[in-house]
Amino acid sequence: MIRVASWNINSVRTRIGHLTDWLRQEKPDVVLLQEIKCLTDGFPSLEIEDLGYNLAIVGQRSYNGVAILSRHPMTVEADRLPGPAEDGQARYVEAVVQAEGKVLRVASIYAPNGNPVASDKFPYKLAWLARLRDHARELLRFEEPVVFGGDYNVCPTDDDVYDPEGWQDDALCRTESRAAFRRLIHLGLTDAFRALHPEPHRYTFWDYQAGRWQRGEGLRIDHLLLSPQAADRLGAADIDKGPRGKEKPSDHTPVWCELEL
């Protein structure tokens, strides 16, 4: 069994204590991080390596940045999404993990937010998700277990947001964003959490503002999307709300799944 988690950490340097505490407590095999908000050289590698993890880091000054932590040997396969436009934003890293004599491909994904919808950020988001779909389609040809995990900045349905009406024109909930996410799913991917948890109103993000955490008002925007070969091996999945309740938390909390490789 291998456990894979995804967590938008909102600055890995500010949250290094939270991260190491959680790694010691939960001992996930693979962790996909987003919004590390530091250069690759600035990543607190020693603290993580001391806990037995190998690292794949794609950093950027101030914003974005993604990483993969793996207790098993890992080979980096890509440090950006293929595409004609080199945008310089650190939003994708992909690796192959060798675990228990088997191979698992994982990607840590930080999709653009897309707000405000009237700005060029929204078409950038939609184009980025289309690029992700194109790449996922190529990877699926290998017919191997893959976990595409990360902060998609898409709330898939009205069941995944506390106030659907209030959020309907936000880039996270707009029909164009949801359609882009469905086009990805329709390649044959499985939303690991939703496959095992049909209940509505389970969230991975709560805004710092307006007491959203205390009110239980969040959104489900962090997802683990599984290739068919991974979905066939899905044993468990859940959202771990623990880290969101700590002092000075990230505004996101981890989502995880277990695969019987």
Next chain:
DNA sequence: ATGCCGGGCGAAGCCCGA
């Protein structure tokens, strides 16, 4: 209609996030 909160950067206040 906008800010609320919070991080980075850099040393005040702006940019960005969701």
